[in-house]
Amino acid sequence: MTKTSPTPLRHFAELRDALLNQQEVALIDLREEAAFATGHPLFAVNLPLSKLEIEALDRLPRRNTPITLYDNGEFWDEEQGIRKTTRAIATFKALGYRDIALLAGDLAGWREAGGEIFIDVNAPGKAFGEWVEHHYHTPSFSAEQVQALQQQGADIAILDVRRFDEFNTMSIPDGVSVPGGELVLRLRDAVPNPQTQVIINCAGRTRSIIGTQSLINAGIPNPVAALRNGTIGWTLAGQTLAHQQQASFPPLSASSKQAAADNAQNVARRAGVKYISAETLAEWQQESSRTLYLFDVRTAEEYAAGHFPGSRHVPGGQLVQETDHYASVRGARIVLADDQQVRAELAASWLAQMNWEVAVLDAAAVDFTEQGNWQAKTAAAPAVEEVLPAQLQQWLEEGSTGVIDLTTSANFRNRRIPGALWTTRANIAQAVRRHPAVSRWVVTCTSGLLARYAVTEVAALTGSPAYLLQKGTVGWIDAGLPLEHGDSVWIENAQDRYRRPYEGTDVSPQAMQDYLDWEYGLVAQLEKDGTHGFKLLQA
Secondary structure, X not given: OXXXXXOOEEXXXXXXXXXXXXXXXXXXXXXXXXXXXXXXXXXXXXXXXXXXHHHHXXXXXXXXOOEEEEOOOOOEEOOOOEEOHHHHXXXXXXXXXXXXXXXXXXHHHHHHOOOOOEOOOXXXXXXXXXXXXXXXXXXXXXXXXXXXXXXXXXXXXXXXXXXHHHHHHOEOOOOEEOOHHHHHHHHHHHOOOOOOEEEEEOOOOHHHHHHHHHHXXXXXXXXXXXXXXXXXXXXXXXXXXXXXXXXXXXXOOHHHHHHHHHHHHHHHHHHOOEEEOXXXXXXXXXXXXXXXXXXXXXXXXXXXXXXXXXXXXXXXXXXXXXXXXXOOOEOOEEEEEOOOOHHHHHHHHHHHHOOOEEEEEOHHHOOOOEOOOOOOOOOOOOOOOEEOHHHHHHHHHHOOEEXXXXXXXXXXXXXXXXXOEEOOHHHHHHHHHHOOOOOXXXXXXXXXXXXXXXXXXXXXXXXXXXXXXXXXXXXXXXOOOOOEOOOOHHHOOOOOOXXXXXXXXXXOHHHHHHHHHHHHOHHHHHHHHOOOOOOOOOO
């Protein structure tokens, strides 16, 4: 990018100073997630060009936030001779964002200026987990030690702090699902005997470390340890995982609730967490110079039954691990809501240690009256002509109609309209050039939401009429029309999602070990980077 670029440049030194001074930084990596995972700055966030209209407004809620974009030079359209960051800039401006710059020198410039590069996803949360274990000396047991305790019939309780769907897919035998945000609140009911050895696990390291240290910080009387390296460590030890386990935490008792409230308040105080009223929240929401995130950290069921208006549901344990995804402006304010307050206080204590300005909304003074699931804010979608599934089926039988599917590659592999091509929005031009010429195009995705934004783009690129499939592929399925399944030439090198080495049951042992080795090296990377600002609890 030359100095004559109409879009200003923002340099490494400027961004580093802003991070060190706790100013707001929105450093946006426009690549697809798998490419992002190959390397990025610590506080860069992945917001793909393909999804700007459906993700940017929630992740970057203040329109005058300083936004810095980069793409590692990967979005260059050879045929059109333009850089695709031009499209991203135009989209951001159309959404009302006013302070947009490009990263000087792109990712290579960051590296050449001395910036540290982190691989994988959710690097701030995972690095923080390693930092916590390093500084707090969080206790852990090996997989072999835990299995030996099981075989001896020892008094132990294995609590899995991942999402329930992850637990259900694969877990430690005899484990119980207690997602991390619920741990302190539910522990006494899940493990009534204060002498029972509690063992906390996740798939790898981060959530088990944070969960274990949460119980220790809260003063839980039980002996507590993390399962070192989680289900990965269990697998690498040659031990068998269980599948489709259903055990979950029991209902909350009054005595457990009161004890947990005392524990959590003490931890929040030591972390310097603020408590604010609804009136203060309203004042903060009106401030034009600060970004504010309002998260409800309870269970999905509780949120749907009644939540504080305007809050977004994010379970507390996931928020700590994936803060970069939900709070994509480093240096923003975060307010947490929970009618029990315990989960908000524990999550806030961790966010404060991660150097966020965080507050808990005073549950006694507010009403959790808004019902239903959280709905994402999306850009105004263009009016486009829609086609019914039956009409598309007829067109396909007649020939000369192409279908573009913008769903995730995983969904496309699982089920798709016969003959459809898959691509991300950023690569539509390349995909249609690979496809035989057709007289019309129909664009779809799972629900039709993302596809709607691409219809006019497809028409402009191809010079052919383009239509939106009404209700997306779900509408096609509801109509009982045929589907294809399995691999496709269109998803041989899908980049839309990075396959985590701790996901699923078919990951190679070498990939698991490489992932663990990377996590073990994160503390050293943090020291070289120097911008994290992580801090310990006060005595």
